[in-house]
Amino acid sequence: MFDTVLVANRGEIAVRVIRTLRAEGVRSVAVYSDADADARHVREADTAVRIGPAAAAESYLSVDRLLDAARRTGAQAVHPGYGFLAENAAFAAACADAGLVFIGPPAAAIDLMGDKIRAKETVAAAGVPVVPGSSGSGLSDAELASAAREIGMPVLLKPSAGGGGKGMRLVRDEALLADEIAAARREARGSFGDDTLLVERWIDRPRHIEIQVLADAHGNVVHLGERECSLQRRHQKIIEEAPSPLLDEATRAAMGEAAVNAARSCGYRGAGTVEFIVPGGAPAADGRRDYFFMEMNTRLQVEHPVTELVTGLDLVEWQLRVAAGEPLAFGQDDVTLTGHAVEARVCAETARVSGARVDFLPSAGTVRLLREPQGERVRTDSGLSEGTEVGTSYDPMLSKVIAYGPDRAAALRGLRAALGGTTVLGVDTNVAFLRALLAHPDVVTGDLDTGLVDRDAAGLVPAGVPAEVYATAALLRHAGLEPAAPRGGAGDWVNPFTVPSGFRLGGEAAWTVHHVRVPGHDPVAVRVRGLAHDALVRVGDAEPVVARLADTAPAGTRLEWGGLTHRFTWVADDGGAWLGRDGEAWHVQAHDPVEAALRGGAGAHGADALTAPMPGTVTVVKAQVGEEVAAGQSLLVVEAMKMEHVIAAPYDGVVTELDVSAGSTVAMDQVLAVVEPKEPQDSEEAQQPKGGDPA
Template identity: 45%
Template sequence: MATKLFDKILIANRGEIACRVIKTCRKLGIKTVAVYSDADDGALHMRMADEAVHIGPAPAAESYLVIEKIVDACKKTGAQAVHPGYGFLSENRKFAAALKDAGIAFIGPNPDAIYAMGDKIESKKLAQKAGVSTVPGYLGAIASTEEAIKIATEIGFPVMIKASAGGGGKGMRIAHSKEEVAQGFSSATNEAKNSFGDDRVFIEKYIEQPRHIEIQVLGDKHGNVIYLGERECSIQRRHQKVIEEAPSPFLDEATRKAMGEQAVALAKTVNYDSAGTVEFIVGGKDRKFYFLEMNTRLQVEHPVTELITGIDLVEQMIRVAAGEKLSIKQEDVKLNGWAIEARIYAEDPLRGFLPSTGRLVRWRTAPESDVIRNDTGVVEGSEISMFYDPMISKLCSYGETRDEAVATLSAALDETWIAGIGHNVNFLSAVLDHPRFRAGNISTNFIAEEWPNGYSGTVLPEEQQTAMLAVAALLHIRNEHRARHLGGKLGLPDWTPGTDWVAVLNKTEYPLTVVEADGGFDVKVKKGKTLKVRSAWKPGEPFFRGTVNGRNVVARVAQRPDGLRIVHGGAELDIAVRTPRAAELARLMPEKLPPDMSKFLLCPMPGLVVSINVSEGEPVKAGQALAVVEAMKMENVLRAERDGTVKKINAKKGDSLAVDQVILEFA
């Protein structure tokens, strides 16, 4: 006889993960309760749930992290169980224990397992005792900067400074010198204290050129534990995962089995009884792997595992929490096809990926289907707040092969339109289209190696750029046709296909000849190339969908004062299509230059000043830390771009600054 599941579940979280849990509860016929802070009043997760309870002010420390408020919300609504999602209280042993004391089920592992494996220091000690390979390091909590420098020197540089209670890339720093240890120790402890209420950090050897590969495990309360394959999470920035995939293009079957069995053995030592993830770093041609940590919760990237296994992990967590035995045995687990997840964040890649806040004026992407999954917690009009993680969406693709999955996700990103805030969609496209990524030749250093000076935009290969010039010709002529038709000027010679045009991109002129054809145009570009552009695109549509020489092409289209903006493959192309006479006149127009702001340090995002590290009159060197600004629980060090002297300081510690507000001025 099947175990009775819960009647009502409270989700102690927000955003996309709360919405994700609600979807599974609906499928199972379980009512849901959302909790929300002042900043989330009216948010999507609040509207999707059957009930919603207000739990306090915007700061997480006064709302989502207050155990008593969550327990009280359960009692008020009669919720029998709580799903914590990830982050916030998901790995808090005291929270799990408080729910147990109140007679409320925790949809996660038992408190002892959270304690044993959720703490990075204790979990490594336990792994060592269990015979699991671990990275060399010092596992005790470190009390001072001086002690940190001494330990790092003994281990040997480079080292990784990590928060004991950390996660999501917070409280982590790589240090290659004593100076970097001192700075990294300070930032890591501050971030750890602010994000987790625990400022303990430890130090371990940093393995160079590693791959980050994790094993998904699933256990029940009857001693059964299985693993559901691996996820490759090596594409990271500041230790924050950016793109994940399953399976890994690096592992062979023998290594997959060895890692899976080791993960299961480790989980069994703590009687693990929910979904969890054992993380490893893997390096070298011999695929040697080392235990990093165990996340005693649902991972952000769990959708890729669900897509290739067909197993709903949230459903399994609920069933296990209700006391059911796992209905899946290890031999039942089959990995079918390939899945990739891209994390769409509210951040500005052109400003060093600093967080972006504001109203989501536009939010559209490829519709969900058998090959596209979109886990999101926002809609058009939602506010991206400085108080929480800046994730907008987890856009996932599925394919029979890795190449299929990559192509599907690339097209979906081209079909994504976000306005009102900065976002990383173009950067994600650039990563997916990179030859190294396509070949699966990646490591956790991939982004730092391929964009060592930071991301400054994507330049398309010549063939793709030429295709966009041809697309621009079709867009322009159809716009002209519509405008002349509405104005009663149909048939004037300078719009008629067959005449010559000039496409202008990055101040370079490209002569075009356009001939009308069935369903589109044949566009002859420089060097005698003719491209057959076919599309049903009509003026006003935000996306071009069609073919160029038979190849499917998707691009976002926006009208500009002087031409078109076409976004494709991560590149933003401002193209003006003109008659030869108009192109000649445009050459004679004076160029408008932007104001010179090089003498100012501007705040790159809304945030709180943690420190000003220089004084007026002080000479500074390029790369020197000038100030630290905190936003979305992350400390951002602002550095000098060149040598100079500080003339005036306009901000002080504790100030709340807006984007582009002047922090200091140089002489």
């Protein structure tokens, strides 16, 4: 075994790898950019090395800086985690040239399987079924479009390099091919430095099932069962489980054998995953199902914990042992799957609903209060700690919550409860959305497909903010107005005019009004009569409710509201407070209606302003001041955390202001452009001939 291992990654995966290194008695070396100087993985490692500024290209993607860090700390091996350089053949080769062991497959296997076109050709030759699609590498836009038309709509555009859903585009309308190919190339180039694309037939209502493989340097290859990864949005997995509720033993064995053959076909070594797509619907008459190879991930997967829980194996430990030259200590017949495990990915993002469409946009902020569940049947892999700054330089995934149970129903219940006990205040997350998804009837029954989340997302996002959230925020502000108790004791006189109870002479107590708002929702006036610990509260136009704030401790504020008791965690921030309950979180801010009126409602630019939906970088500007644009026309592209968001014209009009250019860094809600709508023409005037006098 190695003495010292450098972890060439960050966040929760670096923390998770460090945990196994510590258990194996191996010294760990963390690397960090300026953005991560105080990150959790830096504090938990035995040694940490700064490798550059926040930009990934100058830090986590810099081969030279990583190798220099390994040399300076005496590391014998490098664990790449996932993402960044984990599937970079040049990095694996550079490690070998520097005398370092790369804890992953040989560079040749990474290179082969990293090219989806060559990978499909290789595994097909080994008898593994593949998805019908384009053939050949380096296809031009015209050749890709031609192949798509030949296959027939709908089709899926995929980067030949990389994975994780980045750059993948589902195209149903042939007229959109050119725009979608251009967008897919941009995302692929930005994420992987390679914009080579392929096109595949889209399989309707597909299941995404992957097989975990493990291979040593002595010719032994086994599979560790499958994971169901069909719950995705934008081709990005958000819920994974093991085993799949779809497969029977015969199909599981056949897919496992195909995965082993795929691993052997490229001379694989270490832990890897072979991904398959399985058409939905009923199986064939003999009970067997079709399945097609999609790609091979030549690294540890984000969702590896569910396999660890049902097999009892530590995959990072076996990565280390295989890399150190040890043979596998077990064969295929020794691998058994016991119980069920489900994982949810907690991401920094804000859900914005527009009709039936939901955009999950990256969020940013400081983690001000953190509660993460751990227990006998619950595991949280996290890179978070209180004070963590979540920016937009890296992937939005913050942590993973995993639950184990004797069966699938128990695991699902356990994960919902664990997410309910997860509190991240200071940054918007998807925890509440994940809890709602786990209660979806089709998820409960196991009737899944990769389109389920996108179809039903709007119904899984909370429709509004509960009245008791506004009431709690207002009463917390109200409590802050109350004077401290007299020093002389409870019997000392207190001037009633200094107490915010609404007291007045000769009449009914007055209301104290607190104006509050949650971003994305209209401001609300909350009226309080009395003190925070004994009040009558009216939220908006609703009827007044007797309320009582039992205490104001952030660890457990209790609001007695309309005969019910609500428990919140909370923490103050500039201009407001974050409140959390059952996995949900709200940022409730103070609102000044006079100031808002002076700004003109939507801001100084009024309702015609187009603002940044997330903090990020403007990558494309397609319009210019004075240009006439049509409703829905793409004007700008904002990118954050490797995700693009198109800013489109809301109506036919003219661009009157354009405040950014390509490369501009923008904050959330920053004004990007202003489009003034066209003035409607008078119907009679429109009928007049152009030029000269009216006839």
